[in-house]
Amino acid sequence: MKIDLLDPASFANGHPLDQYHWLQENAPVYWHEEPDGPGFWALTSYADVADVGRQPLLFSSEPTVMLPDPDPANGDLGGGDHKMMLMMDPPQHTQFRRIISKEFTRGPAAALRPRIAELSAKIIDPVIERGECEFVSEVAGELPSYVIAELTGIPLADGRELYKLTEVIHTAPEALAPGEQLDAVTKMFAYAQEVYQRKLAKPSDDLASQIVHAEVDGRRLDAIDFQLFFMLLIDAGGDTTRNLVAGGLYELIRNPAALTEWQAHRSDELDTSARDELLRIVSPVIYFRRTATKDVELHGQQIKAGDKVVRYFGAANYDPQKFEQPDQLDLHRFPNEQIAFGTGTHVCLGQHIARVEIDCIFHEILSRMQNFALAEQPQWLESNFISGIRHMPITFEKHSKY
Numbered sequence: 001m002k003i004d005l006l007d008p009a010s011f012a013n014g015h016p017l018d019q020y021h022w023l024q025e026n027a028p029v030y031w032h033e034e035p036d037g038p039g040f041w042a043l044t045s046y047a048d049v050a051d052v053g054r055q056p057l058l059f060s061s062e063p064t065v066m067l068p069d070p071d072p073a074n075g076d077l078g079g080g081d082h083k084m085m086l087m088m089d090p091p092q093h094t095q096f097r098r099i100i101s102k103e104f105t106r107g108p109a110a111a112l113r114p115r116i117a118e119l120s121a122k123i124i125d126p127v128i129e130r131g132e133c134e135f136v137s138e139v140a141g142e143l144p145s146y147v148i149a150e151l152t153g154i155p156l157a158d159g160r161e162l163y164k165l166t167e168v169i170h171t172a173p174e175a176l177a178p179g180e181q182l183d184a185v186t187k188m189f190a191y192a193q194e195v196y197q198r199k200l201a202k203p204s205d206d207l208a209s210q211i212v213h214a215e216v217d218g219r220r221l222d223a224i225d226f227q228l229f230f231m232l233l234i235d236a237g238g239d240t241t242r243n244l245v246a247g248g249l250y251e252l253i254r255n256p257a258a259l260t261e262w263q264a265h266r267s268d269e270l271d272t273s274a275r276d277e278l279l280r281i282v283s284p285v286i287y288f289r290r291t292a293t294k295d296v297e298l299h300g301q302q303i304k305a306g307d308k309v310v311r312y313f314g315a316a317n318y319d320p321q322k323f324e325q326p327d328q329l330d331l332h333r334f335p336n337e338q339i340a341f342g343t344g345t346h347v348c349l350g351q352h353i354a355r356v357e358i359d360c361i362f363h364e365i366l367s368r369m370q371n372f373a374l375a376e377q378p379q380w381l382e383s384n385f386i387s388g389i390r391h392m393p394i395t396f397e398k399h400s401k402y
């Protein structure tokens with residue numbers, strides 16, 4: 001079996017299940033060569049991926065959670081005083097996460113439901129009569145960018161523009177024009193700087209104002225702290241949810257019996273188990289890296305201090321040791337301890353909001369549309385980090401009961 005989890009081509013049609021299963025059976029802690037780097041340990045078993053996330057002192061998020069080490073020429077900040085929360089360890093991480101964590105708990109997320117339901121209906125309104133649409137840009141991508149814009153207190157249209165930049169930032173540099181990625185990062189920071197100035201002068205009750213005026217260890221966050229925080233929110237909250245929604249519909253179209261059954265027998269119970277199963281099957285985040293801080297043994301492999309240890313969430317979600325018939329979509333699967341949102345200290349802060357978004361948009365899709373078909377084969381993002389469909393024209397009919 002040829003193992004290559006670096007080549008975006010391995011993810012060109014979704015998760016490489018053949019590679020994952022070979023690794024799970026033969027080398028769940030696998031030394032993966034890296035042409036431009038020292039190599040890394042690829043973790044593909046559910047237990048290891050979950051456990052490593054719970055041991056931040058042994059498996060650090062610094063200097064980065066991406067595979068390549070930070071490269072300032074590419075716009076990566078890495079090192080120095082300023083970091084994204086995603087790339088911090090406790091106790092600093094705990095302090096930063098605390099600034100906004102209250103807004104992301106289950107209660108406040110549930111309170112957003114009526115507004116998210118309203119936005120979801122507005123997204124379907126313009127396409128419903130047409131019987132066709134480019135599902136990714138016209139439906140799946142709209143909601144997350146609107147929700148994050150509302151949370152941070154910026155205009156909805158700006159949310160959409162920023163989300164386009166995110167997509168460029170997540171694309172493999174080889175697939176872009178020279179300088180395109182750096183340009184996208186620069187634009188994102190410039191926009192964040194404007195927001196910082198605005199919210200500094202005139203705070204309101206949004207997250208951006210809260211971050212601008214937050215203090216850590218008696219020090220007010222500065223413009224760069226804010227830019228990084230803002231970028232994390234736009235970035236983390238945008239294309240992950242979009243890819244879940246587009247990838248989820250794709251899986252349903254490929255499994256028409258499951259889709260028909262879900263549409264015919266909607267219930268809170270089925271909506272919940274179906275959503276968790278779509279999270280498992282789609283697993284929008286491919287990996288996050290950690291770096292070992294000490295020598296440690298894992299599954300008989302000697303990991304050295306300083307080695308990169310990479311958690312493959314998609315692989316964990318397809319681990320046969322954890323899930324029965326993992327390659328099969330089963331909307332009734334229960335229990336379903338999928339880990340698309342990660343585990344441990346950095347577990348997805350936006351998970352409750354993401355669940356509300358997924359529920360609301362699928363409610364609109366399932367109750368107002370039917371007889372979905374692919375108008376063309378979907379095109380996937382060229383990325384070894386984010387698994388997602390970037391273009392998926394579909395046809396559908398208006399639901400007969402609507």
Ligand code: HEM
Pocket residue numbers: 053085086087097144148232233236237238240241244283284285288313340341342343344345346347348349350351353354
């Ligand atoms: C289906 C949608 C989503 C998926 C699959 C997802 C996945 C993830 C994953 C895997 C992590 C890292 C966990 C780890 O290291 O163990 C993460 C972190 C994070 N996510 Fe999400 N996410 C989603 C939606 C969102 C949304 C909607 C928001 C914001 C509104 C958000 C905000 C964040 C933030 C701020 C972090 C960093 C947390 C930290 O460093 O403490 N995510 N997410």
